[in-house]
Amino acid sequence: MLTKKQSMSKTPRFVLTSLFFALTLLLSTSLSAQDAASEEGAADGIPTDAGLVSAGESLFKANCTQCHAIQEKVIGPALKNVHERREKEWLINWIRNSQKLIQSGDETAVALWEEYNKTAMPAYPFSEDEITSILAYVKVESTKEPVAATTAATGDAQVASTGNENAVSSGYLTAILVVLVVVLVLILIVLGLIVSVLTKYLKDQKGELSEEDQEVVGQKFDLQKLLMSDFFIGAVAFIFVALLLKTAIDGAFSIGVQQGYQPTQPIAFSHQIHAGQYEIDCNYCHTGVRKSKAANIPSANICMNCHTAIKTESPEIAKIYKAIDYDPSTGEYGDNTQPIEWVRVHNLPDLAYFNHSQHVKVGGLECQTCHGPIEEMDVVYQYSTLTMGWCINCHRETNVNTKDNEYYSKLVELHSEHSKEPMKVEDIGGLECSKCHY
């Protein structure tokens, strides 16, 4: 199929198009008050009256924005001035069934198909009027400046600057504190100097001082005497022993408690970005949490649901690619795979049994109850102590989630016969040794 460009020699075509364009402009501006733009009003067959454009806008937003933008390339090409690049007839055929057009051997269509790595555009069963309205919207949008991009950029800049402000203000705070300390020390020195000068002055005028004043002036600060006094030695010894004892007791209680353990992982995965910023549900990756004892470390295929397209240049993502032998430039997988050796953070001793599904699915606990603010952690650390006292405490305080669970209805009935308190975990055997130790 030949385009206009190829079918005409250059000069007359230029004149013709400019004439066309001028005519279009004239027509669309002068006649827009009437219904002139409705049918053959515009030279390219795409009238731009307000009703049509707004219909096109809603269609465009519902169907096209996933892959197309006006000003920039997304999945598909930028649509700015697409009505000038292609004929309306071609566009209609393409939108209705791009594959058919490609298979018919249309040069432009095949070129596009190749350029965009054979990503198929789905077939949209739009009527001609609907397509015209979308094109009208694109046409109107094409004349606008790329506003959205600039606002987004300034938005980013604002975020960055507020971040800087925070850093700056905390810097100021330290500076102010340092200055204050320096000033106070200076005042102290000056005061000391004044005192010594005054004493010296008074000493020089011995004769004119009374007995009491003499005593004050002659007073000597005996450091050695103070240091050797029983009170001082006793106080220092007490503080020292108390500190040592506290350290010793704290240390003894931390044996077997791995709270705060935050090992460096082989890939710098951030929960803060995934669970915090993008609010991806924990269950999406930790698929075992409602079904088994362990929440499970997600396999790399789950990473690849997004990272075939997101952050493909990142050196951290490259580590995943290496582990699964994936070539991001061709999108192909090899056989030379190797495991990613994540470092285990939470590890209960074998003497205790813990089951995730029991707590999360049945008990309805949030992940954060035990794992803390996971969505704020760049590197995961053990938030809770995971000691027996910690478990027991929760079993004593937590009400059993009996709502909509028939399994518990008889138990609740029995429980309420002799207690007014709601049924706690301890009431259904949450403190039995053999529940966790067997």
Added chain:
Amino acid sequence: MTMLKSINRLFVLGVVASGLAACTAGPDDTGVEYAPQMYHSTPYEPLTQIQSTEAGSWLDSNPEDGHGEFYNSNPYNKFGMTMIEPVEGTIKRGTYLADNGIDPTDYATAEERLVNPYEGKKEVLKEGKELYLRFCEHCHGEKGLGDGLVGAVYKGVTAYTSATVKDKKAGHIFWVITNGKGRMGSHESQISVDDRWKIVTYVQTLQKQ
């Protein structure tokens, strides 16, 4: 003499205290474990692997096995892994429904042949929605308009109301979740067959909103 004695005692207390203080866990240190054999299993642990044969040799209860107490690797597996993948061709219980001999990219046949066991059952919608919010929402958005937080940066996420997909039947949606389509990857390993049908049932209400 008494002075010397008490200083001696203080010194001992100091040593004990600093020794105990070193038991606390730190960023790259698990701290001292009480009964360390309990923290390092003898049987193969699926989510633990210790490849060093030296690990825990100070505590070795079985010198004949040629490795330390904490060693936990399966020498017969590749990379000494303690987990192995199921034998090729294994079908997980409950997933036989998914494999109807339909080609992974043949959405039309899937749409025609696969039947949603929850078709028209409103009682699964609540669970379907819960599952949808867990597995789909971050890309497809709460209302399925393709406007989730991840979808916004990932691009190319389909809105269920768009003209191309709003009339797709359950089988098609099921096949897309199972095998992926376009930029969407396969979610077969994450979502069970049963859960997938529940999600499908909910997504069908989003198509018609």
